Amino acid sequence: MTATLTLPTPSKSYVLADSVTMLRRSIRRIIRYPSMTLLLVGMPVVFLLLFVYVFGGTLGAGIGGASGGRAEYVNYVAPGIILMTVASSAQGTAISVAMDMTAGIIARFRTMAIARSAVLTGHVIGSLLQTMFSIVLVIGVAVAVGFRPNAGPLEWLAAFGILAFITLALTWLSVAMGLVSKSVETASNTPMILMLLPFVGSAFVPTDSLPTALRWFAEYQPFTPVTETLRGLLLGGPIGNNAVIAVAWCVALTLVGYFWAMSLFNRRASH
């Protein structure tokens, strides 16, 4: 005869408390393994230095004509690099989730009176905080190499708002990618697509310098409106309808990521 354990359905206050506990766990892990944060910051910084110092002179001239140069290109590329930091952090989230799923800790949590959603929420909020910290570091490096934003406090607030939103969207997507992966190695490779998308957008070069087929894709993919909104906010350029499209993409990606992650987690945690 087998005994079945029936846990009470947690109330909303319990869900919140459990999420805070799981967030604390995620933050502890981040502090204990600073190498992961350094790695997440390291890749965008390497790309920033590469594109500014190695390719910047040529790309600056190609983008800005005779007036264009390395100084202009730093300002052009920095928002794209900031977004790359978000995509890079998503990879870290997928790895953390896959580690939890394969290490057996979830089985332990199932024996406790913990709100199921709290486990994933902890990962997401922890990753959000880690990414925002990484973004600040990357902006610091960008300023050191010549990035000169002319945004006021309100624009900076809006820029961080849009960055937090896209981080939330990509984090939920990467949580789902981490859950769908059979191993940690697979989880580290799956979000690579998110790392590649900024390249096929307006992050490094204007979309009108791309071949027609590629330009069409670049103009309608999620990273381009976010990059253009960020560029407009930080450098005072025209934003147009990019902000609305960026927010719409963020909402759509968050919902897709959230529901996909939840259904995968419920399926995997139930057996």
Next chain:
Amino acid sequence: MTRRSLKHTLRSPDTMVMTIALPIMILLMFVYIFGGAFDVGGEYIDYVVPGIILLCAGFGAGTAAVSVSTDMTNGIIDRFRTMAISRSSVLTGHVVESVVRNLLTTSIVIVVAVALGFRPTADPLKWLAALAVIAVFVLALSWISVALGLLARNPEAAQGFTFFLMFIPYVSSAFVPTDTMPTWLRSFAEHQPVTPVIETLRGLLMGTEIGNSAMLAVIWCDAIGLAGYLSASLIFKRKTAH
């Protein structure tokens, strides 16, 4: 030993696929995404392909380090020591296999480049010279990779050690002319080993000015190859002595 190494490669096609796929992806990215914005005074694909060829060689040679490290950690060397096998042949096998594999992958990358619009102006003699330059460069890098593979504690560390082989071509004339770089970076880019090899390759395939690049390329390749060979032999002797 070369046959053994080649069998290993054929049995793990994923390594071969990655060795080919990564340079092709980088080629596609630089030609289609950045190519329109780069101003190099001509067709960008013709400018970038020699650099991609060397990037491919660097990436391919780097896998030799992982193979050697795997051999050193899984105990096969101890087995070989009980047999009447020349000690040096173990390493030589890895190096020869690396050269053969890299020439094959480089050929595939060149075919893809031609399909994308690369139009070399070289005659058969210049093609032969270009292949010789690639082979000598791969040989030099393979010996350095083998030495790094012997130094590494495990295959993962060996992969990390060879990362710079992948990175050095970026800080050269592979993707952009060195005169577009800041002064401090330009002096490094102009005096590092990859630049003269690329300029020689570009000159042979596209008919651009070679100058003293060919001589510098040969000197660099010989120096790197010799340093790699001597250090690899020394480390291998020390590691298998007890």
